[in-house]
Amino acid sequence: MLAYVLFALKDLWRRLANLRRRMRAAPDYVLFLLEGAYPDLPAPDGGFLRRRLAPRPLSLEELAERFEEVAGDPRVRGVVLHLRALRLAPAQIGTVRGMIGRLRAAGKRVVAWATSYDIATYWVACAANEVLLQPGGGVAPLGLRQEYVFLADALEAVGLKGDFVQISPYKTAPDRFTRTNLSDEAREMANWLMDSQYHALLEAVRAGRTLDEAGALRLVDDAPLTDKTALDRGAVDHLVHEEALPAHLGTDGRPARLVPWDEARRQLLRPPLPHPGRHIARIRIDGLIVDGWSRRPPFRLPFPILGEVQTGDLTVVQQARQVLEDRRAAALIVYVNSGGGSATASEAMAASFQQVAARKPVVAVMGDVAASGGYYVTTPARWVVARPGTLTGSIGVLAGKFVDTGLGRRLRTHREVVSRGKNVGLFHPDRPFEPHERAWVWESIRRTYELFLERVAAGRKMPVEDVDHVGGGRVWTGRQALERGLVDELGGMEEAEAKALELAGITTRLSVRDVREGRNLMAPSSVAAGEPEGLGGLQAHLATAWGLFRGGAPLCLSPVLWTRDMGSAYDP
Incomplete structure (x- = not known):
């Protein structure tokens, strides 16, 4: 009741202010x-x-x-x-x-x-x-230009070598560490992404300058x-x-x-206030998806991963449970701007969103990148919105480690190991994978990929075989993803808000409120049944910078994880 009284007073004050401004x-x-x-x-x-x-x-x-x-x-x-x-x-x-x-x-x-x-x-x-x-x-x-930098020789020069297992050749995130040039699959993907973005540029020039296609191309080339x-x-x-x-x-x-x-701003008429009481909740998935709590550095550091925002499953799951218990939250928007990360964290987030979706509409909206684990977390949504230039898909898994082939010696470090257990050194950097270890790593990423496909197939109402055909690590623009059934609409936050209201059966405008990030644990709710089997004991040790150099288990990691600006808009 108090909220409605305050709303009425604010609304009256705004109307009076607009009367003064009209004069x-x-x-x-x-x-x-x-x-x-x-x-x-x-x-x-x-x-x-x-x-x-x-x-x-x-x-x-x-x-x-x-x-x-x-x-x-x-x-x-x-x-x-x-x-x-x-x-x-x-x-x-x-x-x-x-x-x-x-x-x-x-x-x-x-x-x-x-x-x-x-x-x-x-x-x-x-x-x-x-x-x-x-x-x-x-x-x-x-025009558009993309340069790809490969570090295999540079790493070898300092005594490091990447040893990765990928679900398919299109899952190309490790290529920069293990190759010296583009693979055939990476080049194919780079070309179809470039074609899509270049078409968008030409269309913008054509429509904006009232030219035909040949005229737009000529203007760009001139x-x-x-x-x-x-x-x-x-x-x-x-x-x-x-x-x-x-x-x-x-x-x-x-x-x-x-x-x-x-x-x-002091002269313009103020817009009407959103309706009080109920609201649309919003949860953000930003940066690297990691196991644990979200982390936001006080300022961005010039280092990959270390200077990035990280979104943790502990934080997001608690946020989802808040939305589930909040009767004022009419719907949930999941905003994703992430190239992926930990497979276990992605699964935990998706499972928590599926619980919310059993009771309230869930709409996902993609930022610059919503790929790999960033796509995984959108699968429970009833509606998925992507921008035409969003980089998405990358439905696939990889795992691996960096092997010390001389770095320790060059740094004059000495190491002795005392261990017990046949496979305890599986992800340690002192040697490449043994054949039986590589077989286990392959089986673990195959199982993770199987769950990924099942998530997407259920969310998109597609046969698993069709998902695999557009998956396997392939990255698409939002426009291409719409053509392939991976998203429902091209747009942004405004379109996502409109769809959330429609699915909730609400005709009045509601405010969008970000769900608070806290560390107060909430117990799981029992509102939904039939949750898919989780990833069990798979641990994503590569979800932090240290883990990236020590090795880890399956990752839903996109090849566009570190791209954020025009200079590196897409990168297989």
């Missing part, structure tokens, strides 16, 4: 400066240390909320996007383009302006009504372009200095009034 002049255009990297979702509050060491960056979700406020104010004519260097993956570029599309659908004019355009900013700009360029600027080379050449070829609409934007966007001889967001 004042609104900006003609709201100016947004877009530069650098943007996480998909707001960073969780990490306490005093994280706030001081790493101030929270603006997220794409928060940017979408700002655009929504502009779209909801009928007095504002449009938005000017001042574009600087953007560090966005193709999936995120698609998200920003979707935001621009919703602004245009609301009747707002979107104008892109830049001193120069690179591939990311031009890809975004092509979604706008008008593309403007500063005189003297230009358009950089357009770049780089100087300012005048860009204007002549139709790559941009006008050459305009930023200081001349008010005059350029004005009407009837009156310059337009441009106001930056920080100032405009």
Whole structure:
């Protein structure tokens, strides 16, 4: 009851504030400066240390909320996007383009302006009504390029050698450590991923610049372009200095009034409050999937895995049990931005989401990457949403270790071992797998893969043979995954929210609340039966950086685990 009283008071206050704002002049255009990297979702509050060491960056979700406020104010004519260097993956570029599309659908004019355009900013700009360029600027080379680095010889030079067992040649995550070039399967996969992303780029240019397919291809291949050449070829609409934007966007001889967001937010009409009480719960699967508790470093370190966010099954399972017991949570959205990790942790998370799905709708939404274990955890969802450029699939398993072939000797270390038990040294780095050990490792990853296939087949309502045909470690873009039945819809968080409400039978808008991460243990609920057999005693020792160099049991590890930016958007 108290919640409804507070809601009524807040709603009344907001209505009065909007009456006051209507009496004042609104900006003609709201100016947004877009530069650098943007996480998909707001960073969780990490306490005093994280706030001081790493101030929270603006997220794409928060940017979408700002655009929504502009779209909801009928007095504002449009938005000017001042574009600087953007560090966005193709999936995120698609998200920003979707935001621009919703602004245009609301009747707002979107104008892109830049001193120069690179591939990311031009890809975004092509979604706008008008593309403007500063005189003297230009358009950089357009297209996509991916470089693959192989470390087998480098590791051998320091005395290390990778020894991995993969479920199929398409499960290529270890290749960078064990090979000196792309395998035939990796090259095939790299080409189909590149084709999909390149098609998306050409389609954006074609639609944005009103060209046919040949014209879009010609424009991309003609770049780089100087300012005048860009204007002549139709790559941009006008050459305009930023200081001349008010005059350029004005009407009837009156310059337009441009106001930056920080100032405009105090002038725009506020949107309606979400309905009180019930809400949509959201659980995040970010970074490496590990056994144990989630870990978020106070700031990102420049080291693979050590500097990454890690999502642990202990944390996620407790969150899922919170959602199950919370009567106010009408549905659950599982946001996944992960290239995978521990097979046992992925299974534990999936089992907990299946418990929730027995009582409430579960919708999964994918970020830049939702592959391998990151795909595994989406299998209990009734609906799966992926961005067109999301990297997903990688349905497969691997296991292995790094063998010390001389590193200890070079470091002048000495080691003696006292042990008991025939196979106690299975994953130790002092020797490669013996034939009988390799046979056991193969059997363990085969069993894990079998469970993976069963999870996907049940969730996607597909025969196991069909899942295996698109699985085996193969990575797909979101667009390709939709064609193959691995996801249900192309979109982002907005589409996931709409579907969650639909499945819950709710017509009013609800707020989305992140489920708190805590360490208070909750006992399992007995609301659902028929859970699939778990992975038993399989332990994922490779789920941390130390484990990666000491070896471990089956991993649902994606070849795109460490890719986050345009420069390495996909990597078999």
